[in-house]
Amino acid sequence: MVTILDTIMRTYPLDTDTIRLFMDRLQPLRLKKREILIEPGKIDKQVYFVEEGILRSYTVIDGKEVTSWFSVEGDLSFSTASFYGESFGYETETVQALENSLVYYMSIVELEQLCLQHIGISNWLRLLHQRAFVETEKRLISRLYMSARERYDDLYKRNPALFRRVNLGFIASYLGVSQVTLCALRK
Template identity: 35%
Template sequence: MNFNHLDGIVPFDLVTKIFELMEQRNFPKNQLLHEQGAVCKEIFLIQEGLARTFFYKDGKDITVHLASEGEVITAVDSIISLKKSRYHVELLEDSTVFSISYKTLQELLSQHPEYEKYVRLVLERMYTEGADRIEEFLFFSAKERYENLVRTRPQIIQRVNLGHIASYLGMTQETLSRIRKSI
């Protein structure tokens, strides 16, 4: 298994320790891993399958984040702040996920502060990825954003329905359908 967010950063013994603390579970497609309005306590690592965070804005369903094998997903607006989350976290396929509570992770770090460094490095990487996504919106048209996604995450295109991809890219489904036809 390849955990994009950890690979090349986190030493094997920490990966092992974290995995010992994680629970492996199977869920069917459409299962909610977390619901809007609740405080999110868990971080999910996708072993097999696909998940998204989304919420409703003016009745429209908007996908905020997509995670596939080896990627991490949680309600970022809640897990750290402990505020009620605006997001749902939903599986888009039958999936196998590992989960760990943020509290457990923090306890691990208290007991083994030598691991803090690696969490920092993972966060640095996540922050950089977020900065890149902001740039997408600053510099690229709807069509360019789609082309960039096709290039960087082709597996997403195959497996996620058009409506979710469109809202993830900040456009309507109709626009994405037309963009796709025009290429």
């Protein structure tokens, strides 16, 4: 749990007792490459913390997989609808391991209880959600106002390792371009 702990401490340093309470609630789960972690149309009552590997969140639209998010070491992943409203995930929401991965999980209820009892955990989680919201907003704005080249360059500059670890088709989908366009941009 070194990566998870490091990410927490870099985001919002917590005292030793709070870290111990948090870490004691985490359960390990190993995933094989291509294994589905969160299935479409099902309530998932867990939140997952990525220690090793990479996860991809996607939906199926008109028969095509559209990647909405990548979760790498230190990130968390969850069913958005389940996390925020205890309802079924979006009709086709799926989270899949893109590499053999090690994640730790705890129930959403446990995490909510920890947030109520420990302001540090609540603040850490708030900061993570704020960063994800800002990232999502930037992506939306980039799709409206940036060219495909600019979106590609921006993602490559911010996360070059993603291009070595992830299928280019998934990156093209995330950027909102075709694979043909992505290949042309890479040349």
